[in-house]
Amino acid sequence: MSYTEKELKEELDNKSYEFGFVSDIESEKAPIGLNEDIVRLISSKKNEPQWMLDYRLESFRVWKEMSEPNWAHVKYTKPDFQNISYYSAPKKKKELQSLDEVDPELLRTMEKLGISIEEQKKLSGVAVDFVMDSVSVATSFKEKLGELGIIFCSFSEAVQNHPDLVKKYMGSVVPHTDNYYSALNSAVFSDGSFCYIPKGVRCPMELSTYFRINESGTGQFERTLLIADESSYVSYLEGCTAPQRDENQLHAAVVELIALDKAEIKYSTVQNWYPGDAKGVGGVYNFVTKRGICGYRSKISWTQVETGSAVTWKYPSCILKGDYSIGEFYSVAVTNNFQQADTGTKMIHIGKNTKSTIISKGISAGKSQNSYRGLVKIGKGAKNSRNFSQCDSLLMTDQCGAHTFPYIECENPTATVEHEATTSKIGEEQLFYCMQRGISEEKAISLIVNGYAKEVLNKLPMEFAVEAQKLLEISLEGSVG
Amino acid sequence: MIIKELNHNSLLKENSKLDLENLNLGSFPTRKEERWRYTPLRALKKINFHNQLNFKIENLNSLEIPKIEGLVIVLENGKFNSDLSNLIDLKEIELSFDKENVISKSSDETKHKDYFTNLNFSFLSEKVVLKIKANFNIDKPINFVNIISSDKCLSNTQFNIEVFENSKLHIRQYFLGSSTSNNGFINHRNEVLLKSNSSLTIDKFQDLNNNFNFCNEFIDQEKESEFIMNTFSASGIILRNDVSNNVHGKNCHSELNGVFAPIDKQHFDNHTTINHFVADCKSFENYKGVIKESGVGVFNGKVIVHQDAQKIEAFQKNNNILLDEDSKIFSKPELEIYADDVRCSHGSTTGRFDEEALFYLRTRGISVKKSLELMTLGFINEVIEKSTDLEYKEFILKRLLKD
Numbered sequence: 001m002s003y004t005e006k007e008l009k010e011e012l013d014n015k016s017y018e019f020g021f022v023s024d025i026e027s028e029k030a031p032i033g034l035n036e037d038i039v040r041l042i043s044s045k046k047n048e049p050q051w052m053l054d055y056r057l058e059s060f061r062v063w064k065e066m067s068e069p070n071w072a073h074v075k076y077t078k079p080d081f082q083n084i085s086y087y088s089a090p091k092k093k094k095e096l097q098s099l100d101e102v103d104p105e106l107l108r109t110m111e112k113l114g115i116s117i118e119e120q121k122k123l124s125g126v127a128v129d130f131v132m133d134s135v136s137v138a139t140s141f142k143e144k145l146g147e148l149g150i151i152f153c154s155f156s157e158a159v160q161n162h163p164d165l166v167k168k169y170m171g172s173v174v175p176h177t178d179n180y181y182s183a184l185n186s187a188v189f190s191d192g193s194f195c196y197i198p199k200g201v202r203c204p205m206e207l208s209t210y211f212r213i214n215e216s217g218t219g220q221f222e223r224t225l226l227i228a229d230e231s232s233y234v235s236y237l238e239g240c241t242a243p244q245r246d247e248n249q250l251h252a253a254v255v256e257l258i259a260l261d262k263a264e265i266k267y268s269t270v271q272n273w274y275p276g277d278a279k280g281v282g283g284v285y286n287f288v289t290k291r292g293i294c295g296y297r298s299k300i301s302w303t304q305v306e307t308g309s310a311v312t313w314k315y316p317s318c319i320l321k322g323d324y325s326i327g328e329f330y331s332v333a334v335t336n337n338f339q340q341a342d343t344g345t346k347m348i349h350i351g352k353n354t355k356s357t358i359i360s361k362g363i364s365a366g367k368s369q370n371s372y373r374g375l376v377k378i379g380k381g382a383k384n385s386r387n388f389s390q391c392d393s394l395l396m397t398d399q400c401g402a403h404t405f406p407y408i409e410c411e412n413p414t415a416t417v418e419h420e421a422t423t424s425k426i427g428e429e430q431l432f433y434c435m436q437r438g439i440s441e442e443k444a445i446s447l448i449v450n451g452y453a454k455e456v457l458n459k460l461p462m463e464f465a466v467e468a469q470k471l472l473e474i475s476l477e478g479s480v481g
Numbered sequence: 482m483i484i485k486e487l488n489h490n491s492l493l494k495e496n497s498k499l500d501l502e503n504l505n506l507g508s509f510p511t512r513k514e515e516r517w518r519y520t521p522l523r524a525l526k527k528i529n530f531h532n533q534l535n536f537k538i539e540n541l542n543s544l545e546i547p548k549i550e551g552l553v554i555v556l557e558n559g560k561f562n563s564d565l566s567n568l569i570d571l572k573e574i575e576l577s578f579d580k581e582n583v584i585s586k587s588s589d590e591t592k593h594k595d596y597f598t599n600l601n602f603s604f605l606s607e608k609v610v611l612k613i614k615a616n617f618n619i620d621k622p623i624n625f626v627n628i629i630s631s632d633k634c635l636s637n638t639q640f641n642i643e644v645f646e647n648s649k650l651h652i653r654q655y656f657l658g659s660s661t662s663n664n665g666f667i668n669h670r671n672e673v674l675l676k677s678n679s680s681l682t683i684d685k686f687q688d689l690n691n692n693f694n695f696c697n698e699f700i701d702q703e704k705e706s707e708f709i710m711n712t713f714s715a716s717g718i719i720l721r722n723d724v725s726n727n728v729h730g731k732n733c734h735s736e737l738n739g740v741f742a743p744i745d746k747q748h749f750d751n752h753t754t755i756n757h758f759v760a761d762c763k764s765f766e767n768y769k770g771v772i773k774e775s776g777v778g779v780f781n782g783k784v785i786v787h788q789d790a791q792k793i794e795a796f797q798k799n800n801n802i803l804l805d806e807d808s809k810i811f812s813k814p815e816l817e818i819y820a821d822d823v824r825c826s827h828g829s830t831t832g833r834f835d836e837e838a839l840f841y842l843r844t845r846g847i848s849v850k851k852s853l854e855l856m857t858l859g860f861i862n863e864v865i866e867k868s869t870d871l872e873y874k875e876f877i878l879k880r881l882l883k884d
Contacts, residue, residue: 071515378831395821399788408812409519410831413803417831419814425821 030087036060039187042087046156046191049163059176059186066180072342073371073403076311079250079285086188086221145203151196152207155223158194165196169227173256173291173319181252182289185221189254192223197232197263206461208237222253228263228298235266237464249274249284251309257292257300261322264299265292268460269316270468273308275475280338280367283310290316294325294351301328302345303459305468307475310339315373317346320354320385327356330456332468334475335368335400344374344391344405349382349415358389361453365396365476371403378415385412391421394452396445396476446473499530499604499635506599519779519811520750524718525693528664530635534560534606537630537659541565544628544657545688547876551621557628558665559606559636565626573617573648577610582641597695601637601670608639615645615676622651622684622870629658629665629692636665641672644679644706653873654685658692658717665692672699675706677730682709684868688880689717696722704730711867712739714749715880721750728755728762735764738864742881743776743808750779757790760820764794769861770801771881772808782827783815790820797827802834802860804853834860854882 030041039060043053068078145152151162158166176186197203228234238255251273259265267290276283286309292300302316318327329345347356356376364370372391393402404421426448434444450457450469457465502509509526510517536557541549552574555565561578568576613619629636644650656667667689675681687694694717700708714720720743726735741749755764770778784795801810814827834856842852861881868874 393816393818395818395823398791398821399819400821401817401819403818404814404816404827406812406814406829408810408829408831410801410803410812411809413805413808413833415803415831416833417829419812419829420826421814421816421828422824422826423816423818424824 030085032085033082034084034086034188038086042188042190045087046159048156048159051163051167052159055171055176056187059183060188062177063180063183063187066183068180072313072373073369073405074311074313074340074342076285076340081184084250087190148201148204149198150201150203151194153194155189155192155194155225158225162194162196165227166194166225169256169258170225171256173258173293174254174289179289181287182254185223185252185254185289189221189223192225192253194224195226195234195236197228197234199229200231201229202232203234206235206237208239220249220251220253222251224253224255226256226265226267227258228260228265230260231262233264235268235461237268237270237461239270239272239464239467251284251286251288253288253290255288255290255316259292259294259298259300259325261295262297263295264301266301266461267292267303267316268464269302269304269306270460270464270471271304271306271308271312272471274310275308275339276310276337278337278366280310283339284308285310286312286314288314290314291319291346292317292327293319294322294327294354296322296351297324298322299326299328301330301459303330303456304332305456305460305464305471306331306333306341306343307471309341312339312341312343314343315345317348318356319348319350320356320382321350323351324353325351326354329356329358329360330459331360332363332453332456332472333361333370333372334363334472335365335370336475337366337368339366339368341369342371342373344372346375347377347387348375349378349385349387352381352383352385354382354385356385356387358387358391359455360389360391361456362391362393362402363396363449363453363476364393364400364402367397367399369401369403371405372421373405373407375407376409376417376419377407378410378412378417380411382412383414385415387415387417389419391419392452393421393423394449395423395425446476449476499532501528501530501600502526504600504603506603507596510596516752516781519777519781520719520721520748522719525666528633528666530633530666532559532604532606532635532637534558534634534636535631536560536562536564538562538565538628541626544659545880546626546655546657547872549624549626551624553624553626554609555626555628556607556609556636556638558631558634559638559667561607561609571619573614573619574623575612575614578608579610580605580608582608582610595697597668598670598697601639601668601697604635604637605639606637608641610641610643612643613645613648613650613679616647618649619651622653624653624655626655626657627667627669629667629689630662631665632663634662634665636667637669638667639670639672642681643674644676644681646676647678649680651682652684654683656685656687656689656694656696658689658694660690663691664718667692667694669695670697670699673701673708675700675702675708677703678705679703680707683711684873685710685712685722686715686877686880687713687717687720688715689720692717693719694721695719698722698724700724700726700735702726702728702730702733702735705732706730707734709736709867710738711864712737712741712751713877713881714739714741714743714751715883716744717747717749719748719750722752724753726753726755726764728757728764729759731759731761733762735762737764737766737768738867739768740771740861740864740881741768741778742771742773742883743778744773744883746775746777748777748779750781752781754783754785755795757784757786757793757795760789760791760793762790762793764796766797766799767864768799769864770799770810771804771857771861772801772810773804775805775807777808778810780811780829781813781815783817784825784827785817786820786823786825788819791822793820793823793825795823795825799827799829800860801829801831802857803831804833857882
């Protein structure tokens, strides 16, 4: 029996979001809406010290005076900020000592996600700080990391146990006044991850956090703070899957990276929030502020594979402040159906002899819109700095769009800035070649797309690369134009 | 229509004091607007303009331009100057100064969105309408000279060109500021309509000295037409070119080239938009910036390929050279693509001259100044060589290199 195109189409139409399930865990929710009392409530729930509350209140005050930005090349119904519950935590009665005490439902969820903690512990050597609905429930490998002096914990724990570090670095890269969503995040952030690598330490394993939006109608406001002290190295993975929902969920995270002198941070993301169904209903709004700052001879490398979210609005950036520092950005952004993405990076060269590389691969299918928006700024003092940017877009159907908005600002004559971009569709000849050799159209396209995105996928750590490749395939199913 | 409303007489009266910010023409652009992000207009805003239009120049030879032959239309301080013009009678051409004449079709919608367009229509002092009848090929370039020679004079002018079927035309536009006038402002608008299988080349040369010049340009192309525009920006306090090239017919060719060489705090801004509404067209852009001594260059190119406009080939290029410590460049080459079977690309580079090449020239006994000049020449030659007229080419080079 041969497999006809019609059958393929039917199968694809019915194929839905693989990770779309809701785990049924009792959770504690804050009343809907946002006001000063809610901010105080969140703070008191987390038992925060006064300075943290002050920071939140100040952020909230700033946020109230800001207006939502609308310069991005995306169209969506603005979220109603008064119709969101700003805090939700899985109910827990006491401090958990071991995995046995974790809700079995939660463990099953993890298994479905393919990240069973036990498995992870034994086999992959990855320490997982599992964030479910904003509060970390299980943290593994803590002791082993502790021996090296590495601090890897949830943000709220860090506020309790390492207030000096949090106080010193929080808001130093993304200040609460930075933009609308970072102000909102600073006011109501629920939890997140905190990581500190001490001087000269090379983190022996990939640190990883799985984020997951679980409770319906809960905005997720994560905050990540990663500090790599002098001459240290860390590779950090962030991955997300979210359950299928009809209403739009807001996700406004803030990620701050601090690479001190000679340190290196590698930050990899696989983003697979629920993108909405084939008709464009539902899906996650992903408005994220990610930024890192580089000291002398340090390096920050962002790698991201973006396949999810109804609306993405994300620009992982590097401030190259120290001389000889390096910033890198590798990205694959896939949009299908009615997804919209406006993503890119900012490379701000301040120090001398700084270097940055941007490789961005956009793939648009269905009726989606995919934009690259990037800034390369060479400051007056950034002598001999260098930038290379390459932004390629691949169009799969005649109804989608691919856009490029690069901003190049150069104020130093000794700098070299190069930017190139191309937009095209999959070569018919390539496709023909594959199909001639008995490879189905669908398979052939995924083969070509994987080759196209290889430059970026290669930068991902092993564990992620496989998952990312699978995600690419899933995201593009049914997009044969 | 709104234009007529705006055209009422009270505004057209000669005014001795025009404060641009308080003219009720919509909000004055600020850097918060994306289109004006890199071009601050402080220098323009603080001047009290007048529109008392009178003539000062007695002879075209007193200006630093090569000898102009053939049909010459001269506007001085926003008014047609018949003494300086040379209106030889060409049977292929229809020339009029009719302000009510409207040729452009797509520009109507864009007309009232922009402050400087409103300013142009409200204070319009002269409109030149040039029509080329069908089936003619005019070899000799037609010259259009727009001079500002009076201090703080605001000149609002328009030039409409309609090229009928199968005709071919070459136009040279000169925007000049006399070296004795300061803070004059030519706010000009070009409207071009190319009928099917017609061809138009515009060489635009801007040498404003200590004056301002903004040009808003709307080009509509019908099928199989060809449009080429070469913009050479040599001097001016702020120069701004805003080109909208709308391609409505199949198999069109559009080409926008430019060289801008700001020096000594001059600010040159090139905005281009190419709208591909239909399939099977080609467009090319090539802009070169040579930025010296605290000059600022801006390039913002945009290619929009609308849905169903398949098989488009669009290429956009912007190369910049920064020669001095305080020079700046802002480059923003954009692509907005809504069709899949296209070949669109853009490239932007910024840097300085290759040290090794410079060293090579120096070892051959060539002075630093001369070497840099030679290398600049090599850098911009790609655009300059589009012109086949040797004398014009030499003149352009001389003014761009400012030697």
